[in-house]
Amino acid sequence: MDVREIDGADPELARRYWELGRASELAYRVFDSYWPWQTAEVSLREGRAGWETHLLGAFDGDRLAGVGMLTLPLLDNPHLAYLNVNVDPAWQRQGYGSALASQVEELARERGRRVMACDAYAPPGEETAGLRFLLAHGYTVGLEDAMKVVELDATEPGWAALEAEVAPRTAGYTFVTWADVVPQELLEDYCRLQEAFFELAPLGEMEIEPEVWDERRVREREESNRNQGRQEVCTAVLAADGSMVGLTEVALNRHAPHRGFQSGTLVLPEHRGHALGLAVKLRNHRELRSRFPQCRILVTGNAGINLAMNAVNDRLGYRLVERCLELQKDL
Ligand SMILES: CC(C)(COP(=O)(O)OP(=O)(O)OC[C@H]1O[C@@H](n2cnc3c(N)ncnc32)[C@H](O)[C@@H]1OP(=O)(O)O)[C@@H](O)C(=O)NCCC(=O)NCCS
Structure with a gap:
């Protein structure tokens, strides 16, 4: 060998x-x-x-x-x-x-x-070779994410009722959507929310520090997305003073247009309790349908301990398909 x-x-x-x-x-x-x-x-x-x-x-x-x-x-x-x-x-x-x-x-x-991190996937309640392999090599589980899939054709008819339900609670907030390129006027706030994500999202025992974002990082990422055929649909929540207080992003790939990945969703703590998590995802799912009608399913992963996000995903019709175990080892 x-x-x-x-x-x-x-x-x-x-x-x-x-x-x-x-x-x-x-x-x-x-x-x-x-x-x-x-x-x-x-x-x-x-x-x-x-x-x-x-x-x-x-x-x-x-x-x-x-x-x-x-x-x-x-x-x-x-x-x-x-x-x-x-x-x-x-x-x-x-x-x-x-x-x-x-x-x-x-x-x-x-x-x-100093720390090596690695993901292993396994069906609910089961172990796979990858998980056993990592455990055998001294890795420990720091966080368990539930991987979920939603079928958009089947669930879209239910969105109007959810939108009617959240509308009175989100009055006073506005939503801005974009594809691929973060609007310049939102860039600074966008970077702050990306950084806040790692401070606020449950990370379990994983030794991950908040990321550092600036305009260069955003623009370089956008350029590499363009080169690799990756696309994005994003929606931000703006408070009455115009500041960004929530964000959700879906990643797509022009070479696999039937599927997308619902990645990070965040509402800042001071603005929670107004159904903004569900509202911002609904808005982004609508935008996705109009811009990428070929996309039939979305996949997402969220920590089992993240009760709020799980509740939102349940209402949107996401169903559990497998688990993603985030493991780490002290080198
Ligand atoms: C995980 C993976 C890379 C292991 O590759 P491999 O060449 O079979 O691993 P090794 O032969 O070096 O196995 C080393 C040890 O891991 C453990 N292990 C590996 N596969 C296992 C299995 N199917 N069941 C139980 N234990 C297993 C055993 O302890 C094994 O030692 P042993 O054979 O002496 O009992 C391979 O199964 C794989 O490609 N899986 C899919 C991808 C994946 O899950 N990667 C891991 C996360 S990145």
Whole structure:
């Protein structure tokens, strides 16, 4: 067995890396959320703004048996590193995963990182190879997220009643929506809300510090989204004085237009209790339907301990499909 770094700019190796990851993921994920080749190809070649990425391959002769990825945040969280490992289903349980993980951990240590974080997915009430593998390697669960899916064709007819219900409670607030590019006049507030997200969202035991956002980070991310075919639909809540007090974002991909990812939703604590969480999501779901009618389903993940967000998602018809365990290990 030979474990070595892979050059993501090598088109043939990048394709093999993507294909192996896909075969591994499709074998155990309840829901296919694997990234499209057109996006992976650019991302593996160019990396991600604000992140240092290393790709590794475990080879048996010429045959690629497993792949690993180390990602290091460069703009915040200097103690943290992220691990991802996939082994070809036909080659599992032969030590390839362990060899990849230990090399990824070694690279992270060399770069001065102290905590390695990693996600493992499993059906509700079940364990998977990935979870057992990480537990066997000294990782502990810091947070459990419920992964949920909503079918938009089936649930849209119920939105009007929900909108009528929240309207009297959200009087005094306005909603602004946009796609892909954050309007310049909202940029400063948008950055503050992104930072607040990590202070306010339940993180369980995970040793993650708040992110640091500025205009450069936002614009570089938008440019990399454009290059990789990623798209976004966002809605912000503005208070009477014009300040942003809530935000929700859906991420889409033009190369997999049937699905979207409902990512962060936040309402600042002083403005909670006015049904703004449900209202802002309803507004964004409407915007999504008009801009991206091909999108049929949304996937989301939220912490089991986040009662407010779970209640909102239940009302929108999201149903549990699997769990995402966020694990970490002190290096
Ligand atoms: C997790 C994964 C990478 C492990 O790869 P692998 O090459 O099979 O792992 P190893 O052979 O090095 O296994 C090392 C140890 O992990 C544990 N383990 C791995 N697979 C397991 C399974 N299916 N059931 C129970 N324990 C398991 C065992 O303790 C194993 O040691 P043992 O074989 O001596 O009992 C592989 O199953 C995979 O690709 N899964 C899908 C992707 C994923 O979940 N990745 C992890 C999060 S990034």
